[in-house]
Amino acid sequence: MKRGIQVAKESFDKEIQFLRMLALTSGAFNRQQFADRLGISVHTFDKTIRRLKDIVSSTYQHLPEEQGKEFAETLKYSYYDSTDPMLLFLFRAKSVKESESQRLSLLLGAMNADALTAMELLDMCCSSLPAGVPQPDEKTIRSDLKYLEEVGVIRKEGASRPFRYRVHNDLVQQLSHEELIDLYDFVDVMANTQVPSVQGYLLRDGLKKHLLRNQVEQPAIEAFIYKYHYYSRILDEAHLFTLLNAIRQRHRVAFLYFSPKSEKSYGSKNTNPLFERESEGSAIKTLPLKVVYDHQYGRWYLLASGREGIRKYRMEGITRMETEDQPLSEEAFQAKRCELDEKMKYSWLIDTGLPVTVRARFYSPGDSEPNFVRARVLLQGQWGQIVDEDPYSFIYEITVNGTTEIKPWLRSFGSSCEVLEPVRLRREMIAEWKEILAYYEPFRENF
Amino acid sequence: MNLFEKIFNYQIISRLDDNGTFMVTSHERAWLKTMLEHPAAKDAFTAGTLEKLVSLLESDPLMDTADHLVQKARSREKQVYHPLLRTLRRHIMAKEAVQLTYGTKRGSVQEGHAGVPYKLEYSMVKREWYLLWYHLRRRSLMSTKLSKIVSVSHQAIAASKYECILQEISPRRDTRKFEVVIEILPDYNRELSRILYAFSSFEKDVAYNADKDTYSVSIILTGNDSDYLLSKLRFLGKRVRVVKGSYLKKRMQESALKALKLYGELPSEEELSG
Numbered sequence: 001m002k003r004g005i006q007v008a009k010e011s012f013d014k015e016i017q018f019l020r021m022l023a024l025t026s027g028a029f030n031r032q033q034f035a036d037r038l039g040i041s042v043h044t045f046d047k048t049i050r051r052l053k054d055i056v057s058s059t060y061q062h063l064p065e066e067q068g069k070e071f072a073e074t075l076k077y078s079y080y081d082s083t084d085p086m087l088l089f090l091f092r093a094k095s096v097k098e099s100e101s102q103r104l105s106l107l108l109g110a111m112n113a114d115a116l117t118a119m120e121l122l123d124m125c126c127s128s129l130p131a132g133v134p135q136p137d138e139k140t141i142r143s144d145l146k147y148l149e150e151v152g153v154i155r156k157e158g159a160s161r162p163f164r165y166r167v168h169n170d171l172v173q174q175l176s177h178e179e180l181i182d183l184y185d186f187v188d189v190m191a192n193t194q195v196p197s198v199q200g201y202l203l204r205d206g207l208k209k210h211l212l213r214n215q216v217e218q219p220a221i222e223a224f225i226y227k228y229h230y231y232s233r234i235l236d237e238a239h240l241f242t243l244l245n246a247i248r249q250r251h252r253v254a255f256l257y258f259s260p261k262s263e264k265s266y267g268s269k270n271t272n273p274l275f276e277r278e279s280e281g282s283a284i285k286t287l288p289l290k291v292v293y294d295h296q297y298g299r300w301y302l303l304a305s306g307r308e309g310i311r312k313y314r315m316e317g318i319t320r321m322e323t324e325d326q327p328l329s330e331e332a333f334q335a336k337r338c339e340l341d342e343k344m345k346y347s348w349l350i351d352t353g354l355p356v357t358v359r360a361r362f363y364s365p366g367d368s369e370p371n372f373v374r375a376r377v378l379l380q381g382q383w384g385q386i387v388d389e390d391p392y393s394f395i396y397e398i399t400v401n402g403t404t405e406i407k408p409w410l411r412s413f414g415s416s417c418e419v420l421e422p423v424r425l426r427r428e429m430i431a432e433w434k435e436i437l438a439y440y441e442p443f444r445e446n447f
Numbered sequence: 448m449n450l451f452e453k454i455f456n457y458q459i460i461s462r463l464d465d466n467g468t469f470m471v472t473s474h475e476r477a478w479l480k481t482m483l484e485h486p487a488a489k490d491a492f493t494a495g496t497l498e499k500l501v502s503l504l505e506s507d508p509l510m511d512t513a514d515h516l517v518q519k520a521r522s523r524e525k526q527v528y529h530p531l532l533r534t535l536r537r538h539i540m541a542k543e544a545v546q547l548t549y550g551t552k553r554g555s556v557q558e559g560h561a562g563v564p565y566k567l568e569y570s571m572v573k574r575e576w577y578l579l580w581y582h583l584r585r586r587s588l589m590s591t592k593l594s595k596i597v598s599v600s601h602q603a604i605a606a607s608k609y610e611c612i613l614q615e616i617s618p619r620r621d622t623r624k625f626e627v628v629i630e631i632l633p634d635y636n637r638e639l640s641r642i643l644y645a646f647s648s649f650e651k652d653v654a655y656n657a658d659k660d661t662y663s664v665s666i667i668l669t670g671n672d673s674d675y676l677l678s679k680l681r682f683l684g685k686r687v688r689v690v691k692g693s694y695l696k697k698r699m700q701e702s703a704l705k706a707l708k709l710y711g712e713l714p715s716e717e718e719l720s721g
Contacts, residue, residue, distance in 0.1 A: 026651065026652055055457045058457050092455055096456040096458060100453075101456060101459045105468070151452055152471075152472050152473025167468065168471070169469050172471075175499070181536075182491060182492050185536060186491040186528075189491070190485065193571070194485070196478070196510075200479075202455060202472075203478065203479060209469075213464075213467055216540075220542075223535075223566060224536075225568050227568055228675060229648055230571075232644075238451075240516075241450055244512060247515045248511070290515055291515060291516045294519050294520055295520045296519075297641060344517070348520065379523050379574065380522050382520065382521075413678075414678075414706060415701075417706075418709045426710070429706075430710050430712050433703045434707065
């Protein structure tokens with residue numbers, strides 16, 4: 001390990017890439033094609049599938065264990081059954097030795113019932129662990145307790161030695177059954193509608209199991225569903241906290257970046273750029289300034305400051321991230337942050353190009369219906385304003401950095417939106433509609 | 448904060464479930480504490496419960512993600528929670544029928560309709576809650592905005608009848624499903640990941656034709672999803688083409704024709720056929 005660099009102990013890059021590709025391309029590729037695109041062998045592909053299957057089946061015990069059922073099929077998004085976020089199991093994949101997982105769960109089980117000292121816990125472990133599992137010593141128990149206290153799962157009781165430890169679960173102990181239902185619902189709603197969400201999903205999972213143990217039926221718990229949800233977004237939260245931490249501490253990060261749009265990877269090799277071979281990634285060293293979540297596509301970006309100025313990276317292309325431990329001075333960092341904030345002021349998403357004023361006329365759907373066009377513009381139009389209005393239409397005006405990012409949104413209104421300015425955007429829109437019309441030409445005679 | 452803590456390991460979690468232990472980490476508490484600051488919390492809990500939760504989490508830190516995380520192209524968050532959610536979710540949990548009075552799109556009020564509520568659905572696009580319910584007299588599947596519901600009251604129903612209806616819902620819903628196929632124009636394959644992200648909120652399958660280097664996405668829809676998919680297709684523009692699904696094809700063509708008319712650029716019949 002290089003000095004001054006913290007290397008993640010276990011990298012889940014492969015698993016994340018693997019799951020993202022499964023989630024996005026569900027079923028498009030055979031084993032060989034899939035492995036090729038990830039840059040791994042078919043053997044590694046099979047091994048990874050076996051491992052992930054194993055985690056999935058023990059995380060979601062209610063899943064039918066159908067032999068030969070395709071893994072992609074298991075993970076497939078099915079709207080009415082989608083209450084459990086299937087991809088969450090990625091965050092359950094950290095490997096732990098069998099003996100350690102037995103010991104930790106035994107310790108927590110014991111501290112759930114009583115407040116116990118390290119020595120009492122050691123005795124309990126020695127008498128309860130099944131034969132064949134190595135017996136822990138006092139040092140191991142003490143280090144387990146230290147770890148569990150650090151992650152906030154247990155709490156020290158009393159002020160004098162020997163300390164007693166108890167599971168830190170007031171959250172469920174102090175609440176009535178009715179209150180727990182309210183809590184479960186709140187966690188479910190917030191995890192699904194807000195970001196970040198992984199901690200919320202983990203909490204939801206724990207509360208759900210707790211309610212199920214207390215005789216609430218599964219279907220009765222799952223009352224809520226979320227329509228048009230970008231469920232794969234949680235995969236990218238894997239890097240989020242490392243980056244937020246680096247920003248907080250003003251640390252630079254280094255990573256291997258695979259641009260999802262790289263021309264080169266598409267040229268002769270005919271590979272999906274998302275999953276190109278590792279050797280094609282580029283080594284990046286940069287100072288993270290902000291993380292952006294784009295609700296339009298359900299994707300994450302890193303905005304950073306490098307030698308060439310402000311750079312943008314898609315979170316999905318970031319692998320093997322390492323954090324350096326030399327912080328930049330507060331002053332220098334703030335200067336870069338302010339510069340970015342200034343440039344981002346008019347970004348529809350992340351464009352930091354020159355600001356331009358876009359004017360568009362939106363047409364009302366007609367008298368008989370509620371004005372859903374206006375409602376949608378108000379809902380999604382960010383900081384744009386309705387500047388003029390008559391019974392049939394209204395004019396929406398917004399200053400944005402460049403027109404590339406807002407264009408798809410304007411186009412999504414179809415013939416309810418007419419771009420007025422800038423003229424260049426108006427011309428582009430006309431040209432695109434002509435192209436789109438051409439796609440459906442042969443169809444014209446059929447209706 | 449590390450999301451890959453060993454304490455989240457799946458074997459540990461399943462053992463804890465076996466021995467009946469509820470475990471919560473400081474990560475999850477910090478998340479919860481942060482979320483409780485959202486205005487939605489007031490609708491989610493009684494004042495007493497909210498106070499209790501806040502005091503239980505007093506010693507936990509707040510997450511400072513909002514300082515460094517920017518959310519873009521987000522819809523105005525007009526409704527995260529609705530005051531009726533608590534009432535309706537309890538009717539669903541207790542397997543009860545209800546009497547509903549609700550307003551319609553056109554402004555009339557429908558009084559005292561008996562039905563079985565079975566799910567509460569949040570639209571991530573419209574940012575609103577809907578009640579999905581079975582209309583007992585009409586025997587039809589209904590979807591009603593919570594904001595349109597005037598009143599809800601309990602209605603007696605025999606347990607056997609309730610179960611029967613619940614069994615009926617899923618197959619009824621399936622009969623409304625249909626498939627459309629969208630092709631990604633190979634010229635835009637380099638934008639594949641972005642395009643697939645855009646479709647990731649649908650029930651879908653992707654097929655890849657290696658000879659033609661072409662990806663196609665088949666999407667399973669129910670009737671009222673068409674409008675949303677249509678807006679997604681227009682959003683993606685010339686990158687995608689509907690290859691199966693005459694309704695969507697027709698609507699896409701209509702959009703293009705009407706838009707061009709708006710711009711005074713409607714091609715002549717001659718150009719169209721040429």
